[in-house]
Amino acid sequence: MSRPLFRSAAPALFACLAGCNMHQSTLAPFGRDAADIRGMTLLLVGGAVVIFLGVAALVVAAMRAPAGRLTHDGGMRLVLWAGGIVPTVVLGALLVWTLPAMRPAPATPADLRVALVGEQFWWRVAYRPPNRPPVVSANELRLPVGRTVVLELGAGDVIHSFWVPGLAGKMDMIPGRTNRLVVRADKAGRYRGVCAEFCGLSHALMAFDVVAMPPAAFDAWLAAEARPAAPVASAPGAALFTANGCGGCHAVRGTAGTGSIGPDLTHFGARATLAAGILPMTTANVARFVRDAGSVKPGARMPAFRHLSPGDTQAIARYLESLK
């Protein structure tokens, strides 16, 4: 296969494969770094295919050659060139070419910082815009398109890894350390990220939504997110929420709930998914999770509330959904 043909065919193949999944794939990037790395991937794959075919051709030739066709000196020259010199040159060039990509992207103090902390099996999110108080959220990351954002990654209990395949490479979240990842989303849309480091029983069920928004929309959203929950204290679910002690673990700003053990629920209803990106936001799903979180997500810390009547869990679910 000639290089030009490959160059046109490979992206087409990837696009076709990526067609079925545009929101959690390194082949369908929406961020600057992921796009750069995809370009690198294509070239690496191309090089690997060429080398593989070359080695295969040599093996076939070696098998077919009559005895003595290759002299001892000829064989040693083959080893020297094919095994020594060519790989050294190719790998040296590869290293020089990829070194710049290992530098972290530049960021300034004026850039938005977002602190993300991995917990078994969900994500704390705190937006820290310069010169303004932090805005706490959970299980969803919103990014302004075209702006540099500094992600500060930590862990609450065990090691997790922050990975949004379409945005950038992954970065581990390690207890006792804060890792920085500088990202920039270039294409608005709704995407998905996951935990990439095995973190326990429900590691497979630890995901989150990523929403890349136009900058103006993002600013408006952040301002809204900073406000307390809409005053719907009269809803029957609100009383049940308080009476069952939900606020001991979950904060709903503007109410008596101030706990920080579980995810912040102040604008819970505005998220598209629940339980860290694994269920669509429907009343039935919320009620099911409230009733027995462990059945949805094995190992989740949230206790079961099986003693509540279906009516009560429905009411709590409706209340939570109303927290836009």
Add this chain to the structure above:
Amino acid sequence: MTAPPLDDVALDHTAQNDPAVRTAQEDRLRAVWKPPAGLFLRWSDVNNNRVGIWYTLTAFVFMLFAGVLALVMRAQLAVPDNDLVSANTFNQLFTLHGSMMMFLFAVPMFEAVSIILLPQLLGARDLPFPRLSAFGYWSFLIGGVFVGGSIFFNVAPDGGWFMYPPLTTRTDLSGLGADIWMLGLSFIEVSSVAAAVELIVGVLKCRPPGMRLNLMPLYAWYILVVAVMILFAFPPLIAGDVLFEMERLLDWPFFDAARGGDPLLWQHLFWIFGHPEVYIIFLPSIALFAMLIPTFSQRHLLGYPWIVLAAVGTAFLSFGLWVHHMFATGLPKISLAFFSAASEAVAIPTGVQIFCFIATLWAGRVIWSTPLLYATGSLAIFVIGGLTGVMVAVAPFDWQAHDTYFIVAHLHYVLLGGTLLPLFGGLYYYWPLVTGKKLSDRLGRIAFWVMFAGANLAFFPMHFSGLMGMPRRVFTYPAELGLGGLNMASTIGAFLFAAGVALVCVDLCLSPTRKKGKRNPWNAGTLEWLAHPEDEDWGIRSVPLIESRYPIWDQPGFVEKVDEGRFFLPDAEEGRRETIVTTVLDARPLQVVRLGTPSFKPMFTAIALGGVFILTTYHLYWAALGCGVTTLAMILWWLWTGTAEIPEKAGKSIGHGLTIPLYISGPSSSGWWAMFITMMADATAFSGLVFGYYFFWTIHPEFPPAGPGMDGPGAFWPMAALALVLAGWAATLVARIIHARGQVSAARGLLAFGILASLASLAAGLAGPWLTDLRPTLHVYPAIVWTLAIWTTAHSGIGAIMQAYALARSLAGRMPPAYDADLHNITVYQHFLALTAIVAYATIGLFPAAA
């Protein structure tokens, strides 16, 4: 006594012309090497042929078991949102699959095959320490069943084969499985190191006369390289295991960030082991290529010195690239660049080795055969794995690929192409050597193509599922990711691969029904093919003089001369199992060494030591202590009755006018080398702990930290302990020197003083942290100080036991000045003890003031 030069040896074969003489010799050899028979007694066997076969079979069964675990996983992942197994079961499955394939199959399989092959490759009658092989085997069996069997009780380890803390060290987040992993596999690691010591000494000291290092069969070179790698790679993991269990059992916070620990320390220690591990299991397969490719090209391997240098180079580099498993942990960019470069560079020596094989096939007359089919097919798969390996060595690409199915694809291409399929090729190649019968070429080829298709169908799609966002170690994935088709293909491929493995098993099971074939069926040129289909247990009829890398091809009348006993040591006049020990570099004969005979001691020792590890898992500390004392007693009994035996005469004729000693001590003896090599491993484990101390220093601005329970151990007690260790060391050294001069009483006095000094250093070493009230659960600083102190004082204690052993040997009349191997060997230990004490006590006693 210096070794005689071989040039002067008169190759006078006339003594062997009489068939009656030969028959009498053969009868004596047969009687000496007769294996123990009977339902129970047969398990006391220690001969390399039987132990090697038990070892191989056991590792093979563990491989099949771990493979079945993988099939269950693939069944679960066949379709999205599946619930065939629970998350809990799935996590146990993948942890056990990886751990068993690595620790219970790949490494032990190398050692098992080497135990079978090495004596044959070297024309030796057996390995230098047959009982040590048996001990290694029984340890492996007990530990393997303990770890593997845990899944039937739903308590298998479930933290991944890398066991990253704090998930695995926090007892509220992980259960018994973590202890089973840590202690069960530590036990296996001990047996792996034991086998490595055996193999290194075997290669260095048991070669046939004339086989200089540059005439050694390449497989022996690879055994040497790989065993040395095991020696330096496993101990850091053992050090990590020690810290890990201290945290789990005693709450010492090595990996707890809240109390100054750091989870990354484990990752460093694990991958300093884990990456060389990849080459530890890959190089032996290259070694199999290096044996069978010359055979099927019917010519010498091209570029012998290049291959050796490349293997050594791979080994060196493999210790310098562990960080590529940690590219996503947020390390400084400079180390990313360095480790990226090192990881890419390792492709170069690998390429050199592969092109040496290609050039050999090109230059030679290729004979198509089933083993060669396996070799070329696995090469194709391996090259793909190697190329994706270069891709993931590029840090930015790795940030995407790391911990995804792309890596699963990469590592399985490497391990199937670089370990499993070559092993099957080796199986088809060497089966006639072990059983005298060929396997079916037809079944072998069908099995190969089924496995080849299965492997590619299973693992090629994973490259895409990984890049399309599928992380590793997930028990399920949502349908919306659109990965169902790729995963279904992988599952079908996995079952296809299993069908191929089943075909190989069928072929093996049919073997007993087949007739024996001819000797050396592939017309190979290397020494191991002297093996006769009508198997004799003596190993080799006479130990040959080697003048070529392919003696069967190059040395005229070689096979007949060996068979007719015309080379060395054709007899067992004294009714003892013997083999020849030679010099390290140029293989001049030094000694006829008497080998261990069948015994249950190795098995009982392994059972007792297994008790220590297994009972500790269940927190039965007193019972574990009892087992520890039993282990010590067993070892002493084993040594006392089975080693450093004083021969009935000073020397023995091995033919051709050569008479060499039956007893040697010091650096030319195999026992001295075994001690030296073991202590290298021990020192490596210790440096893992020291690395921990300075690692914590680098991550803390203030280290040692201030505060109650953290101020210690001061300088006085560590320095006192150091002085005492050095006194004990000097006493032992002087005792050895004057003992050799005949001053036995003075030497005994010095040994007695040495015992007291060692015991006093034990007390002083612990007094430092004890009297300054360092509280190890408070912070990582007191914990690591205590650990270094305990490690060093425990070594002082063992030193005292050794000194007492030598003293007792002397008093019992078993160690006269001319037979002082015990004293030489414990002096080696004392050298290492002194070194350990200097580093440890300077670190804990002086470094705080310097920092």
